[in-house]
Amino acid sequence: MTYQDGFETLAIHAGQEPDPVTGAVVPPIYQVSTYKQDGVGGLRGGYEYSRSANPTRTALEQCLAALEGAPRALAFASGMAAEDCLLRTVCSPGDHVLVPDDAYGGTYRLFARVFAGWGLTHDVVPISHVAAVREQLAVRKTTVVWAETPTNPLLGIADIRALAEAAHEAGALLVVDNTFASPYLQQPLALGADVVVHSTTKYLGGHSDVVGGALVVADPELAERLAFTQNATGGVAGPFDSWLTLRGVKTLAARMDRHCRNAMRVAQMLAEHPAVSEVLYPGLPSHPGHKTAQEQMRAFGGIVSFRLLAGEEAAVRACARTRLFTLGESLGGVESLIEHPARMTHASVTGSPLEVPSDLIRLSVGIEDCDDLLDDLRQALSDS
Numbered sequence: 001m002t003y004q005d006g007f008e009t010l011a012i013h014a015g016q017e018p019d020p021v022t023g024a025v026v027p028p029i030y031q032v033s034t035y036k037q038d039g040v041g042g043l044r045g046g047y048e049y050s051r052s053a054n055p056t057r058t059a060l061e062q063c064l065a066a067l068e069g070a071p072r073a074l075a076f077a078s079g080m081a082a083e084d085c086l087l088r089t090v091c092s093p094g095d096h097v098l099v100p101d102d103a104y105g106g107t108y109r110l111f112a113r114v115f116a117g118w119g120l121t122h123d124v125v126p127i128s129h130v131a132a133v134r135e136q137l138a139v140r141k142t143t144v145v146w147a148e149t150p151t152n153p154l155l156g157i158a159d160i161r162a163l164a165e166a167a168h169e170a171g172a173l174l175v176v177d178n179t180f181a182s183p184y185l186q187q188p189l190a191l192g193a194d195v196v197v198h199s200t201t202k203y204l205g206g207h208s209d210v211v212g213g214a215l216v217v218a219d220p221e222l223a224e225r226l227a228f229t230q231n232a233t234g235g236v237a238g239p240f241d242s243w244l245t246l247r248g249v250k251t252l253a254a255r256m257d258r259h260c261r262n263a264m265r266v267a268q269m270l271a272e273h274p275a276v277s278e279v280l281y282p283g284l285p286s287h288p289g290h291k292t293a294q295e296q297m298r299a300f301g302g303i304v305s306f307r308l309l310a311g312e313e314a315a316v317r318a319c320a321r322t323r324l325f326t327l328g329e330s331l332g333g334v335e336s337l338i339e340h341p342a343r344m345t346h347a348s349v350t351g352s353p354l355e356v357p358s359d360l361i362r363l364s365v366g367i368e369d370c371d372d373l374l375d376d377l378r379q380a381l382s383d384s
């Protein structure tokens with residue numbers, strides 16, 4: 001009999017059979033670089049050298065693949081290392097890609113400052129407007145359409161199914177950065193995307209204690225090419241980082257449910273607050289992507305951005321005034337974080353088409369008691 005295990009079961013068991021030798025219930029940290037061969041080429045379980053493969057990394061990769069409903073995942077030292085490996089593999093100098101008008105600043109920097117020098121050209125497209133993406137695809141042969149949804153930090157929603165159709169008709173691949181949603185809330189491959197990118201640093205790891213990235217792919221042949229580049233260039237996740245990430249993944253569903261509940265309450269409170277000019281959260285019916293988000297996501301995620309009527313200096317002051325929301329970059333951990341994207345995570349896109357409003361604050365809403373979080377925000381905004 002074969003079983004079709006649910007998401008929560010896969011998060012705890014996929015790739016994580018008890019150790020065959022000792023019965024250890026959790027995959028051990030294989031802190032090794034090399035493996036004894038039984039005669040030249042006689043590998044045990046295919047392990048030869050830990051850049052090529054390591055059992056703790058394999059456990060994480062098998063689990064991530066199962067969670068995204070894919071045959072294969074690859075784990076990297078960071079989200080950026082994953083993106084770099086992907087672009088080197090699927091693009092060649094002279095190719096053209098479409099990048100979203102809102103995205104993690106580091107992703108845009110990779111296109112604009114690193115791959116541009118390699119000969120990869122890009123156009124910025126409003127990724128929430130499929131008609132505009134189609135128009136751009138008609139202008140020029142394109143290799144990759146890159147999407148984030150929800151986007152960082154403006155929480156835009158891209159229609160994955162419609163983008164996949166548009167990309168495929170034009171002979172392009174659709175890449176979806178699923179970091180904000182996590183596989184618990186959204187599974188882009190099932191909607192037609194070709195590659196999923198994660199910064200596992202965020203919700204998958206979930207505890208602000210490890211940096212990592214992943215690529216998840218539906219096509220085994222593409223997975224093989226990516227694995228070749230990963231081994232050739234070496235940006236792999238180490239065994240301890242893989243173990244920490246896998247430990248985080250086990251509680252992903254429980255954490256995400258709570259993140260989403262708290263974020264919705266925070267968004268609703270801010271929407272009523274007199275100091276706030278706009279709340280950006282796809283769970284609010286007023287959000288332009290609400291319906292699409294409802295269709296393609298289980299819930300709306302833990303990130304809430306908002307703008308202050310009083311402008312940039314008030315936003316900067318509010319960020320420094322919270323007690324529980326810690327002022328810092330990153331997101332997706334159990335603890336709440338607050339930041340000013342224009343001066344922090346998105347400083348690198350100042351002056352570019354991805355520049356973000358200076359009165360914007362981004363919250364990563366944690367899983368603390370939500371009443372405490374609401375009180376903290378109210379006091380931080382009290383004289384804004």
Ligand SMILES: Cc1ncc(COP(=O)(O)O)c(C=O)c1O
Nearest residue numbers: 078079080104152179199201212
């Ligand atoms: C949406 C998104 N993608 C990719 C990255 C890059 O990941 P990393 O910081 O793990 O390299 C980030 C980092 O903040 C991100 O927010």
